[in-house]
Amino acid sequence: MQNKYVMEILKEYERLSEEAKSAQLQRQKEIYHKIPRIKEIDNEISRIGYDIASSIFKGIDVESYIKERRRKITDLKMEKAELLTSFRYPVDYMEVKYICEKCKDTGYVKNEKCSCFKQKLIDKFYQQSNLRDVLKKENFDMFDISLYSSEKYKDELVSPRKNMEEILISCINFSQNFNAISDNLFFYGNSGLGKTFLSNCIAKELLDKGKVVIYQTSSNLIQILRESRFDENISRERIEEINTCDLLIIDDLGTEPNTPYSQSELFNIINTRILQGKKMLISTNFSLEDLMTIYPERITSRILGHFTMFKFYGDDIRIKNSINKRKPRI
Numbered sequence: 089m090q091n092k093y094v095m096e097i098l099k100e101y102e103r104l105s106e107e108a109k110s111a112q113l114q115r116q117k118e119i120y121h122k123i124p125r126i127k128e129i130d131n132e133i134s135r136i137g138y139d140i141a142s143s144i145f146k147g148i149d150v151e152s153y154i155k156e157r158r159r160k161i162t163d164l165k166m167e168k169a170e171l172l173t174s175f176r177y178p179v180d181y182m183e184v185k186y187i188c189e190k191c192k193d194t195g196y197v198k199n200e201k202c203s204c205f206k207q208k209l210i211d212k213f214y215q216q217s218n219l220r221d222v223l224k225k226e227n228f229d230m231f232d233i234s235l236y237s238s239e240k241y242k243d244e245l246v247s248p249r250k251n252m253e254e255i256l257i258s259c260i261n262f263s264q265n266f267n268a269i270s271d272n273l274f275f276y277g278n279s280g281l282g283k284t285f286l287s288n289c290i291a292k293e294l295l296d297k298g299k300v301v302i303y304q305t306s307s308n309l310i311q312i313l314r315e316s317r318f319d320e321n322i323s324r325e326r327i328e329e330i331n332t333c334d335l336l337i338i339d340d341l342g343t344e345p346n347t348p349y350s351q352s353e354l355f356n357i358i359n360t361r362i363l364q365g366k367k368m369l370i371s372t373n374f375s376l377e378d379l380m381t382i383y384p385e386r387i388t389s390r391i392l393g394h395f396t397m398f399k400f401y402g403d404d405i406r407i408k409n410s411i412n413k414r415k416p417r418i
């Protein structure tokens with residue numbers, strides 16, 4: 089199973105880098121046609137490059153020769169950049185544009201799998217390939233704080249809007265300072281108040297930074313683990329990824345079947361990640377009191393002890409309508 093996915097992804101990389109190179113050739117052709125001087129410059133640069141390479145064998149004052157030749161290359165590159173700009177092209181117009189600059193769409197950096205490769209594998213493993221499409225529409229800029237009332241709500245000390253402002257700041261802080269922060273996040277409260285939306289915003293920010301993110305509802309996660317038990321080849325890999333990805337998002341905690349099996353799987357995931365200092369974001373529609381009665385103490389104590397708790401509250405109708413209009417739920 090793993091091999092099949094790896095093969096598919098490697099093929100995809102091959103296609104991506106071919107596309108990137110042929111698009112670059114196309115742009116080069118266009119420029120050579122419009123600005124013939126640039127073709128001369130490129131030829132000259134490669135000739136000088138060859139000169140430098142062969143100068144070592146010539147027995148001349150190599151150092152000053154190379155220095156002088158390098159200066160010439162810099163001059164030529166300057167001239168090329170100025171020409172491109174004067175024709176209103178971006179300076180890097182003739183360079184190859186890769187989707188992932190880290191691995192140049194090869195999937196590997198120094199023989200190690202690039203984070204984009206790991207993410208592609210995870211997307212295939214967990215069928216979360218639709219995640220990116222959903223995330224295109226969901227980011228912190230889209231979060232509309234005005235949907236939350238600024239009136240006092242029940243017994244809460246601050247208004248829903250003030251509460252959300254604080255949650256939003258913490259979420260932005262979490263994703264922007266991801267490497268420095270050791271906290272995990274726990275969102276709880278009624279549905280329709282933006283928990284999934286904010287989880288998506290965080291996932292998007294981190295994916296954009298090249299972090300590896302697994303995003304699953306808790307019922308899917310338990311299902312995946314259950315299936316993995318029947319296939320030894322994929323089980324180790326899958327469980328390894330759940331344990332080691334940069335951020336594990338467990339959405340809708342409590343929707344999984346409430347059995348000793350799923351509770352022990354949940355405990356193992358949460359505990360292993362805590363021990364390894366790997367971050368998590370968990371959300372649930374349950375209240376804290378409900379959680380205490382549903383889950384055994386060993387799970388709730390891990391959550392209370394290692395997560396920053398954020399309570400979502402307010403009148404959900406306007407918020408729900410607005411959020412549902414914008415997106416399908418993952």
Ligand SMILES: [Zn+2]
Pocket residue numbers: 188189190191192193194195196202203204205
């Ligand atoms: Zn990459």
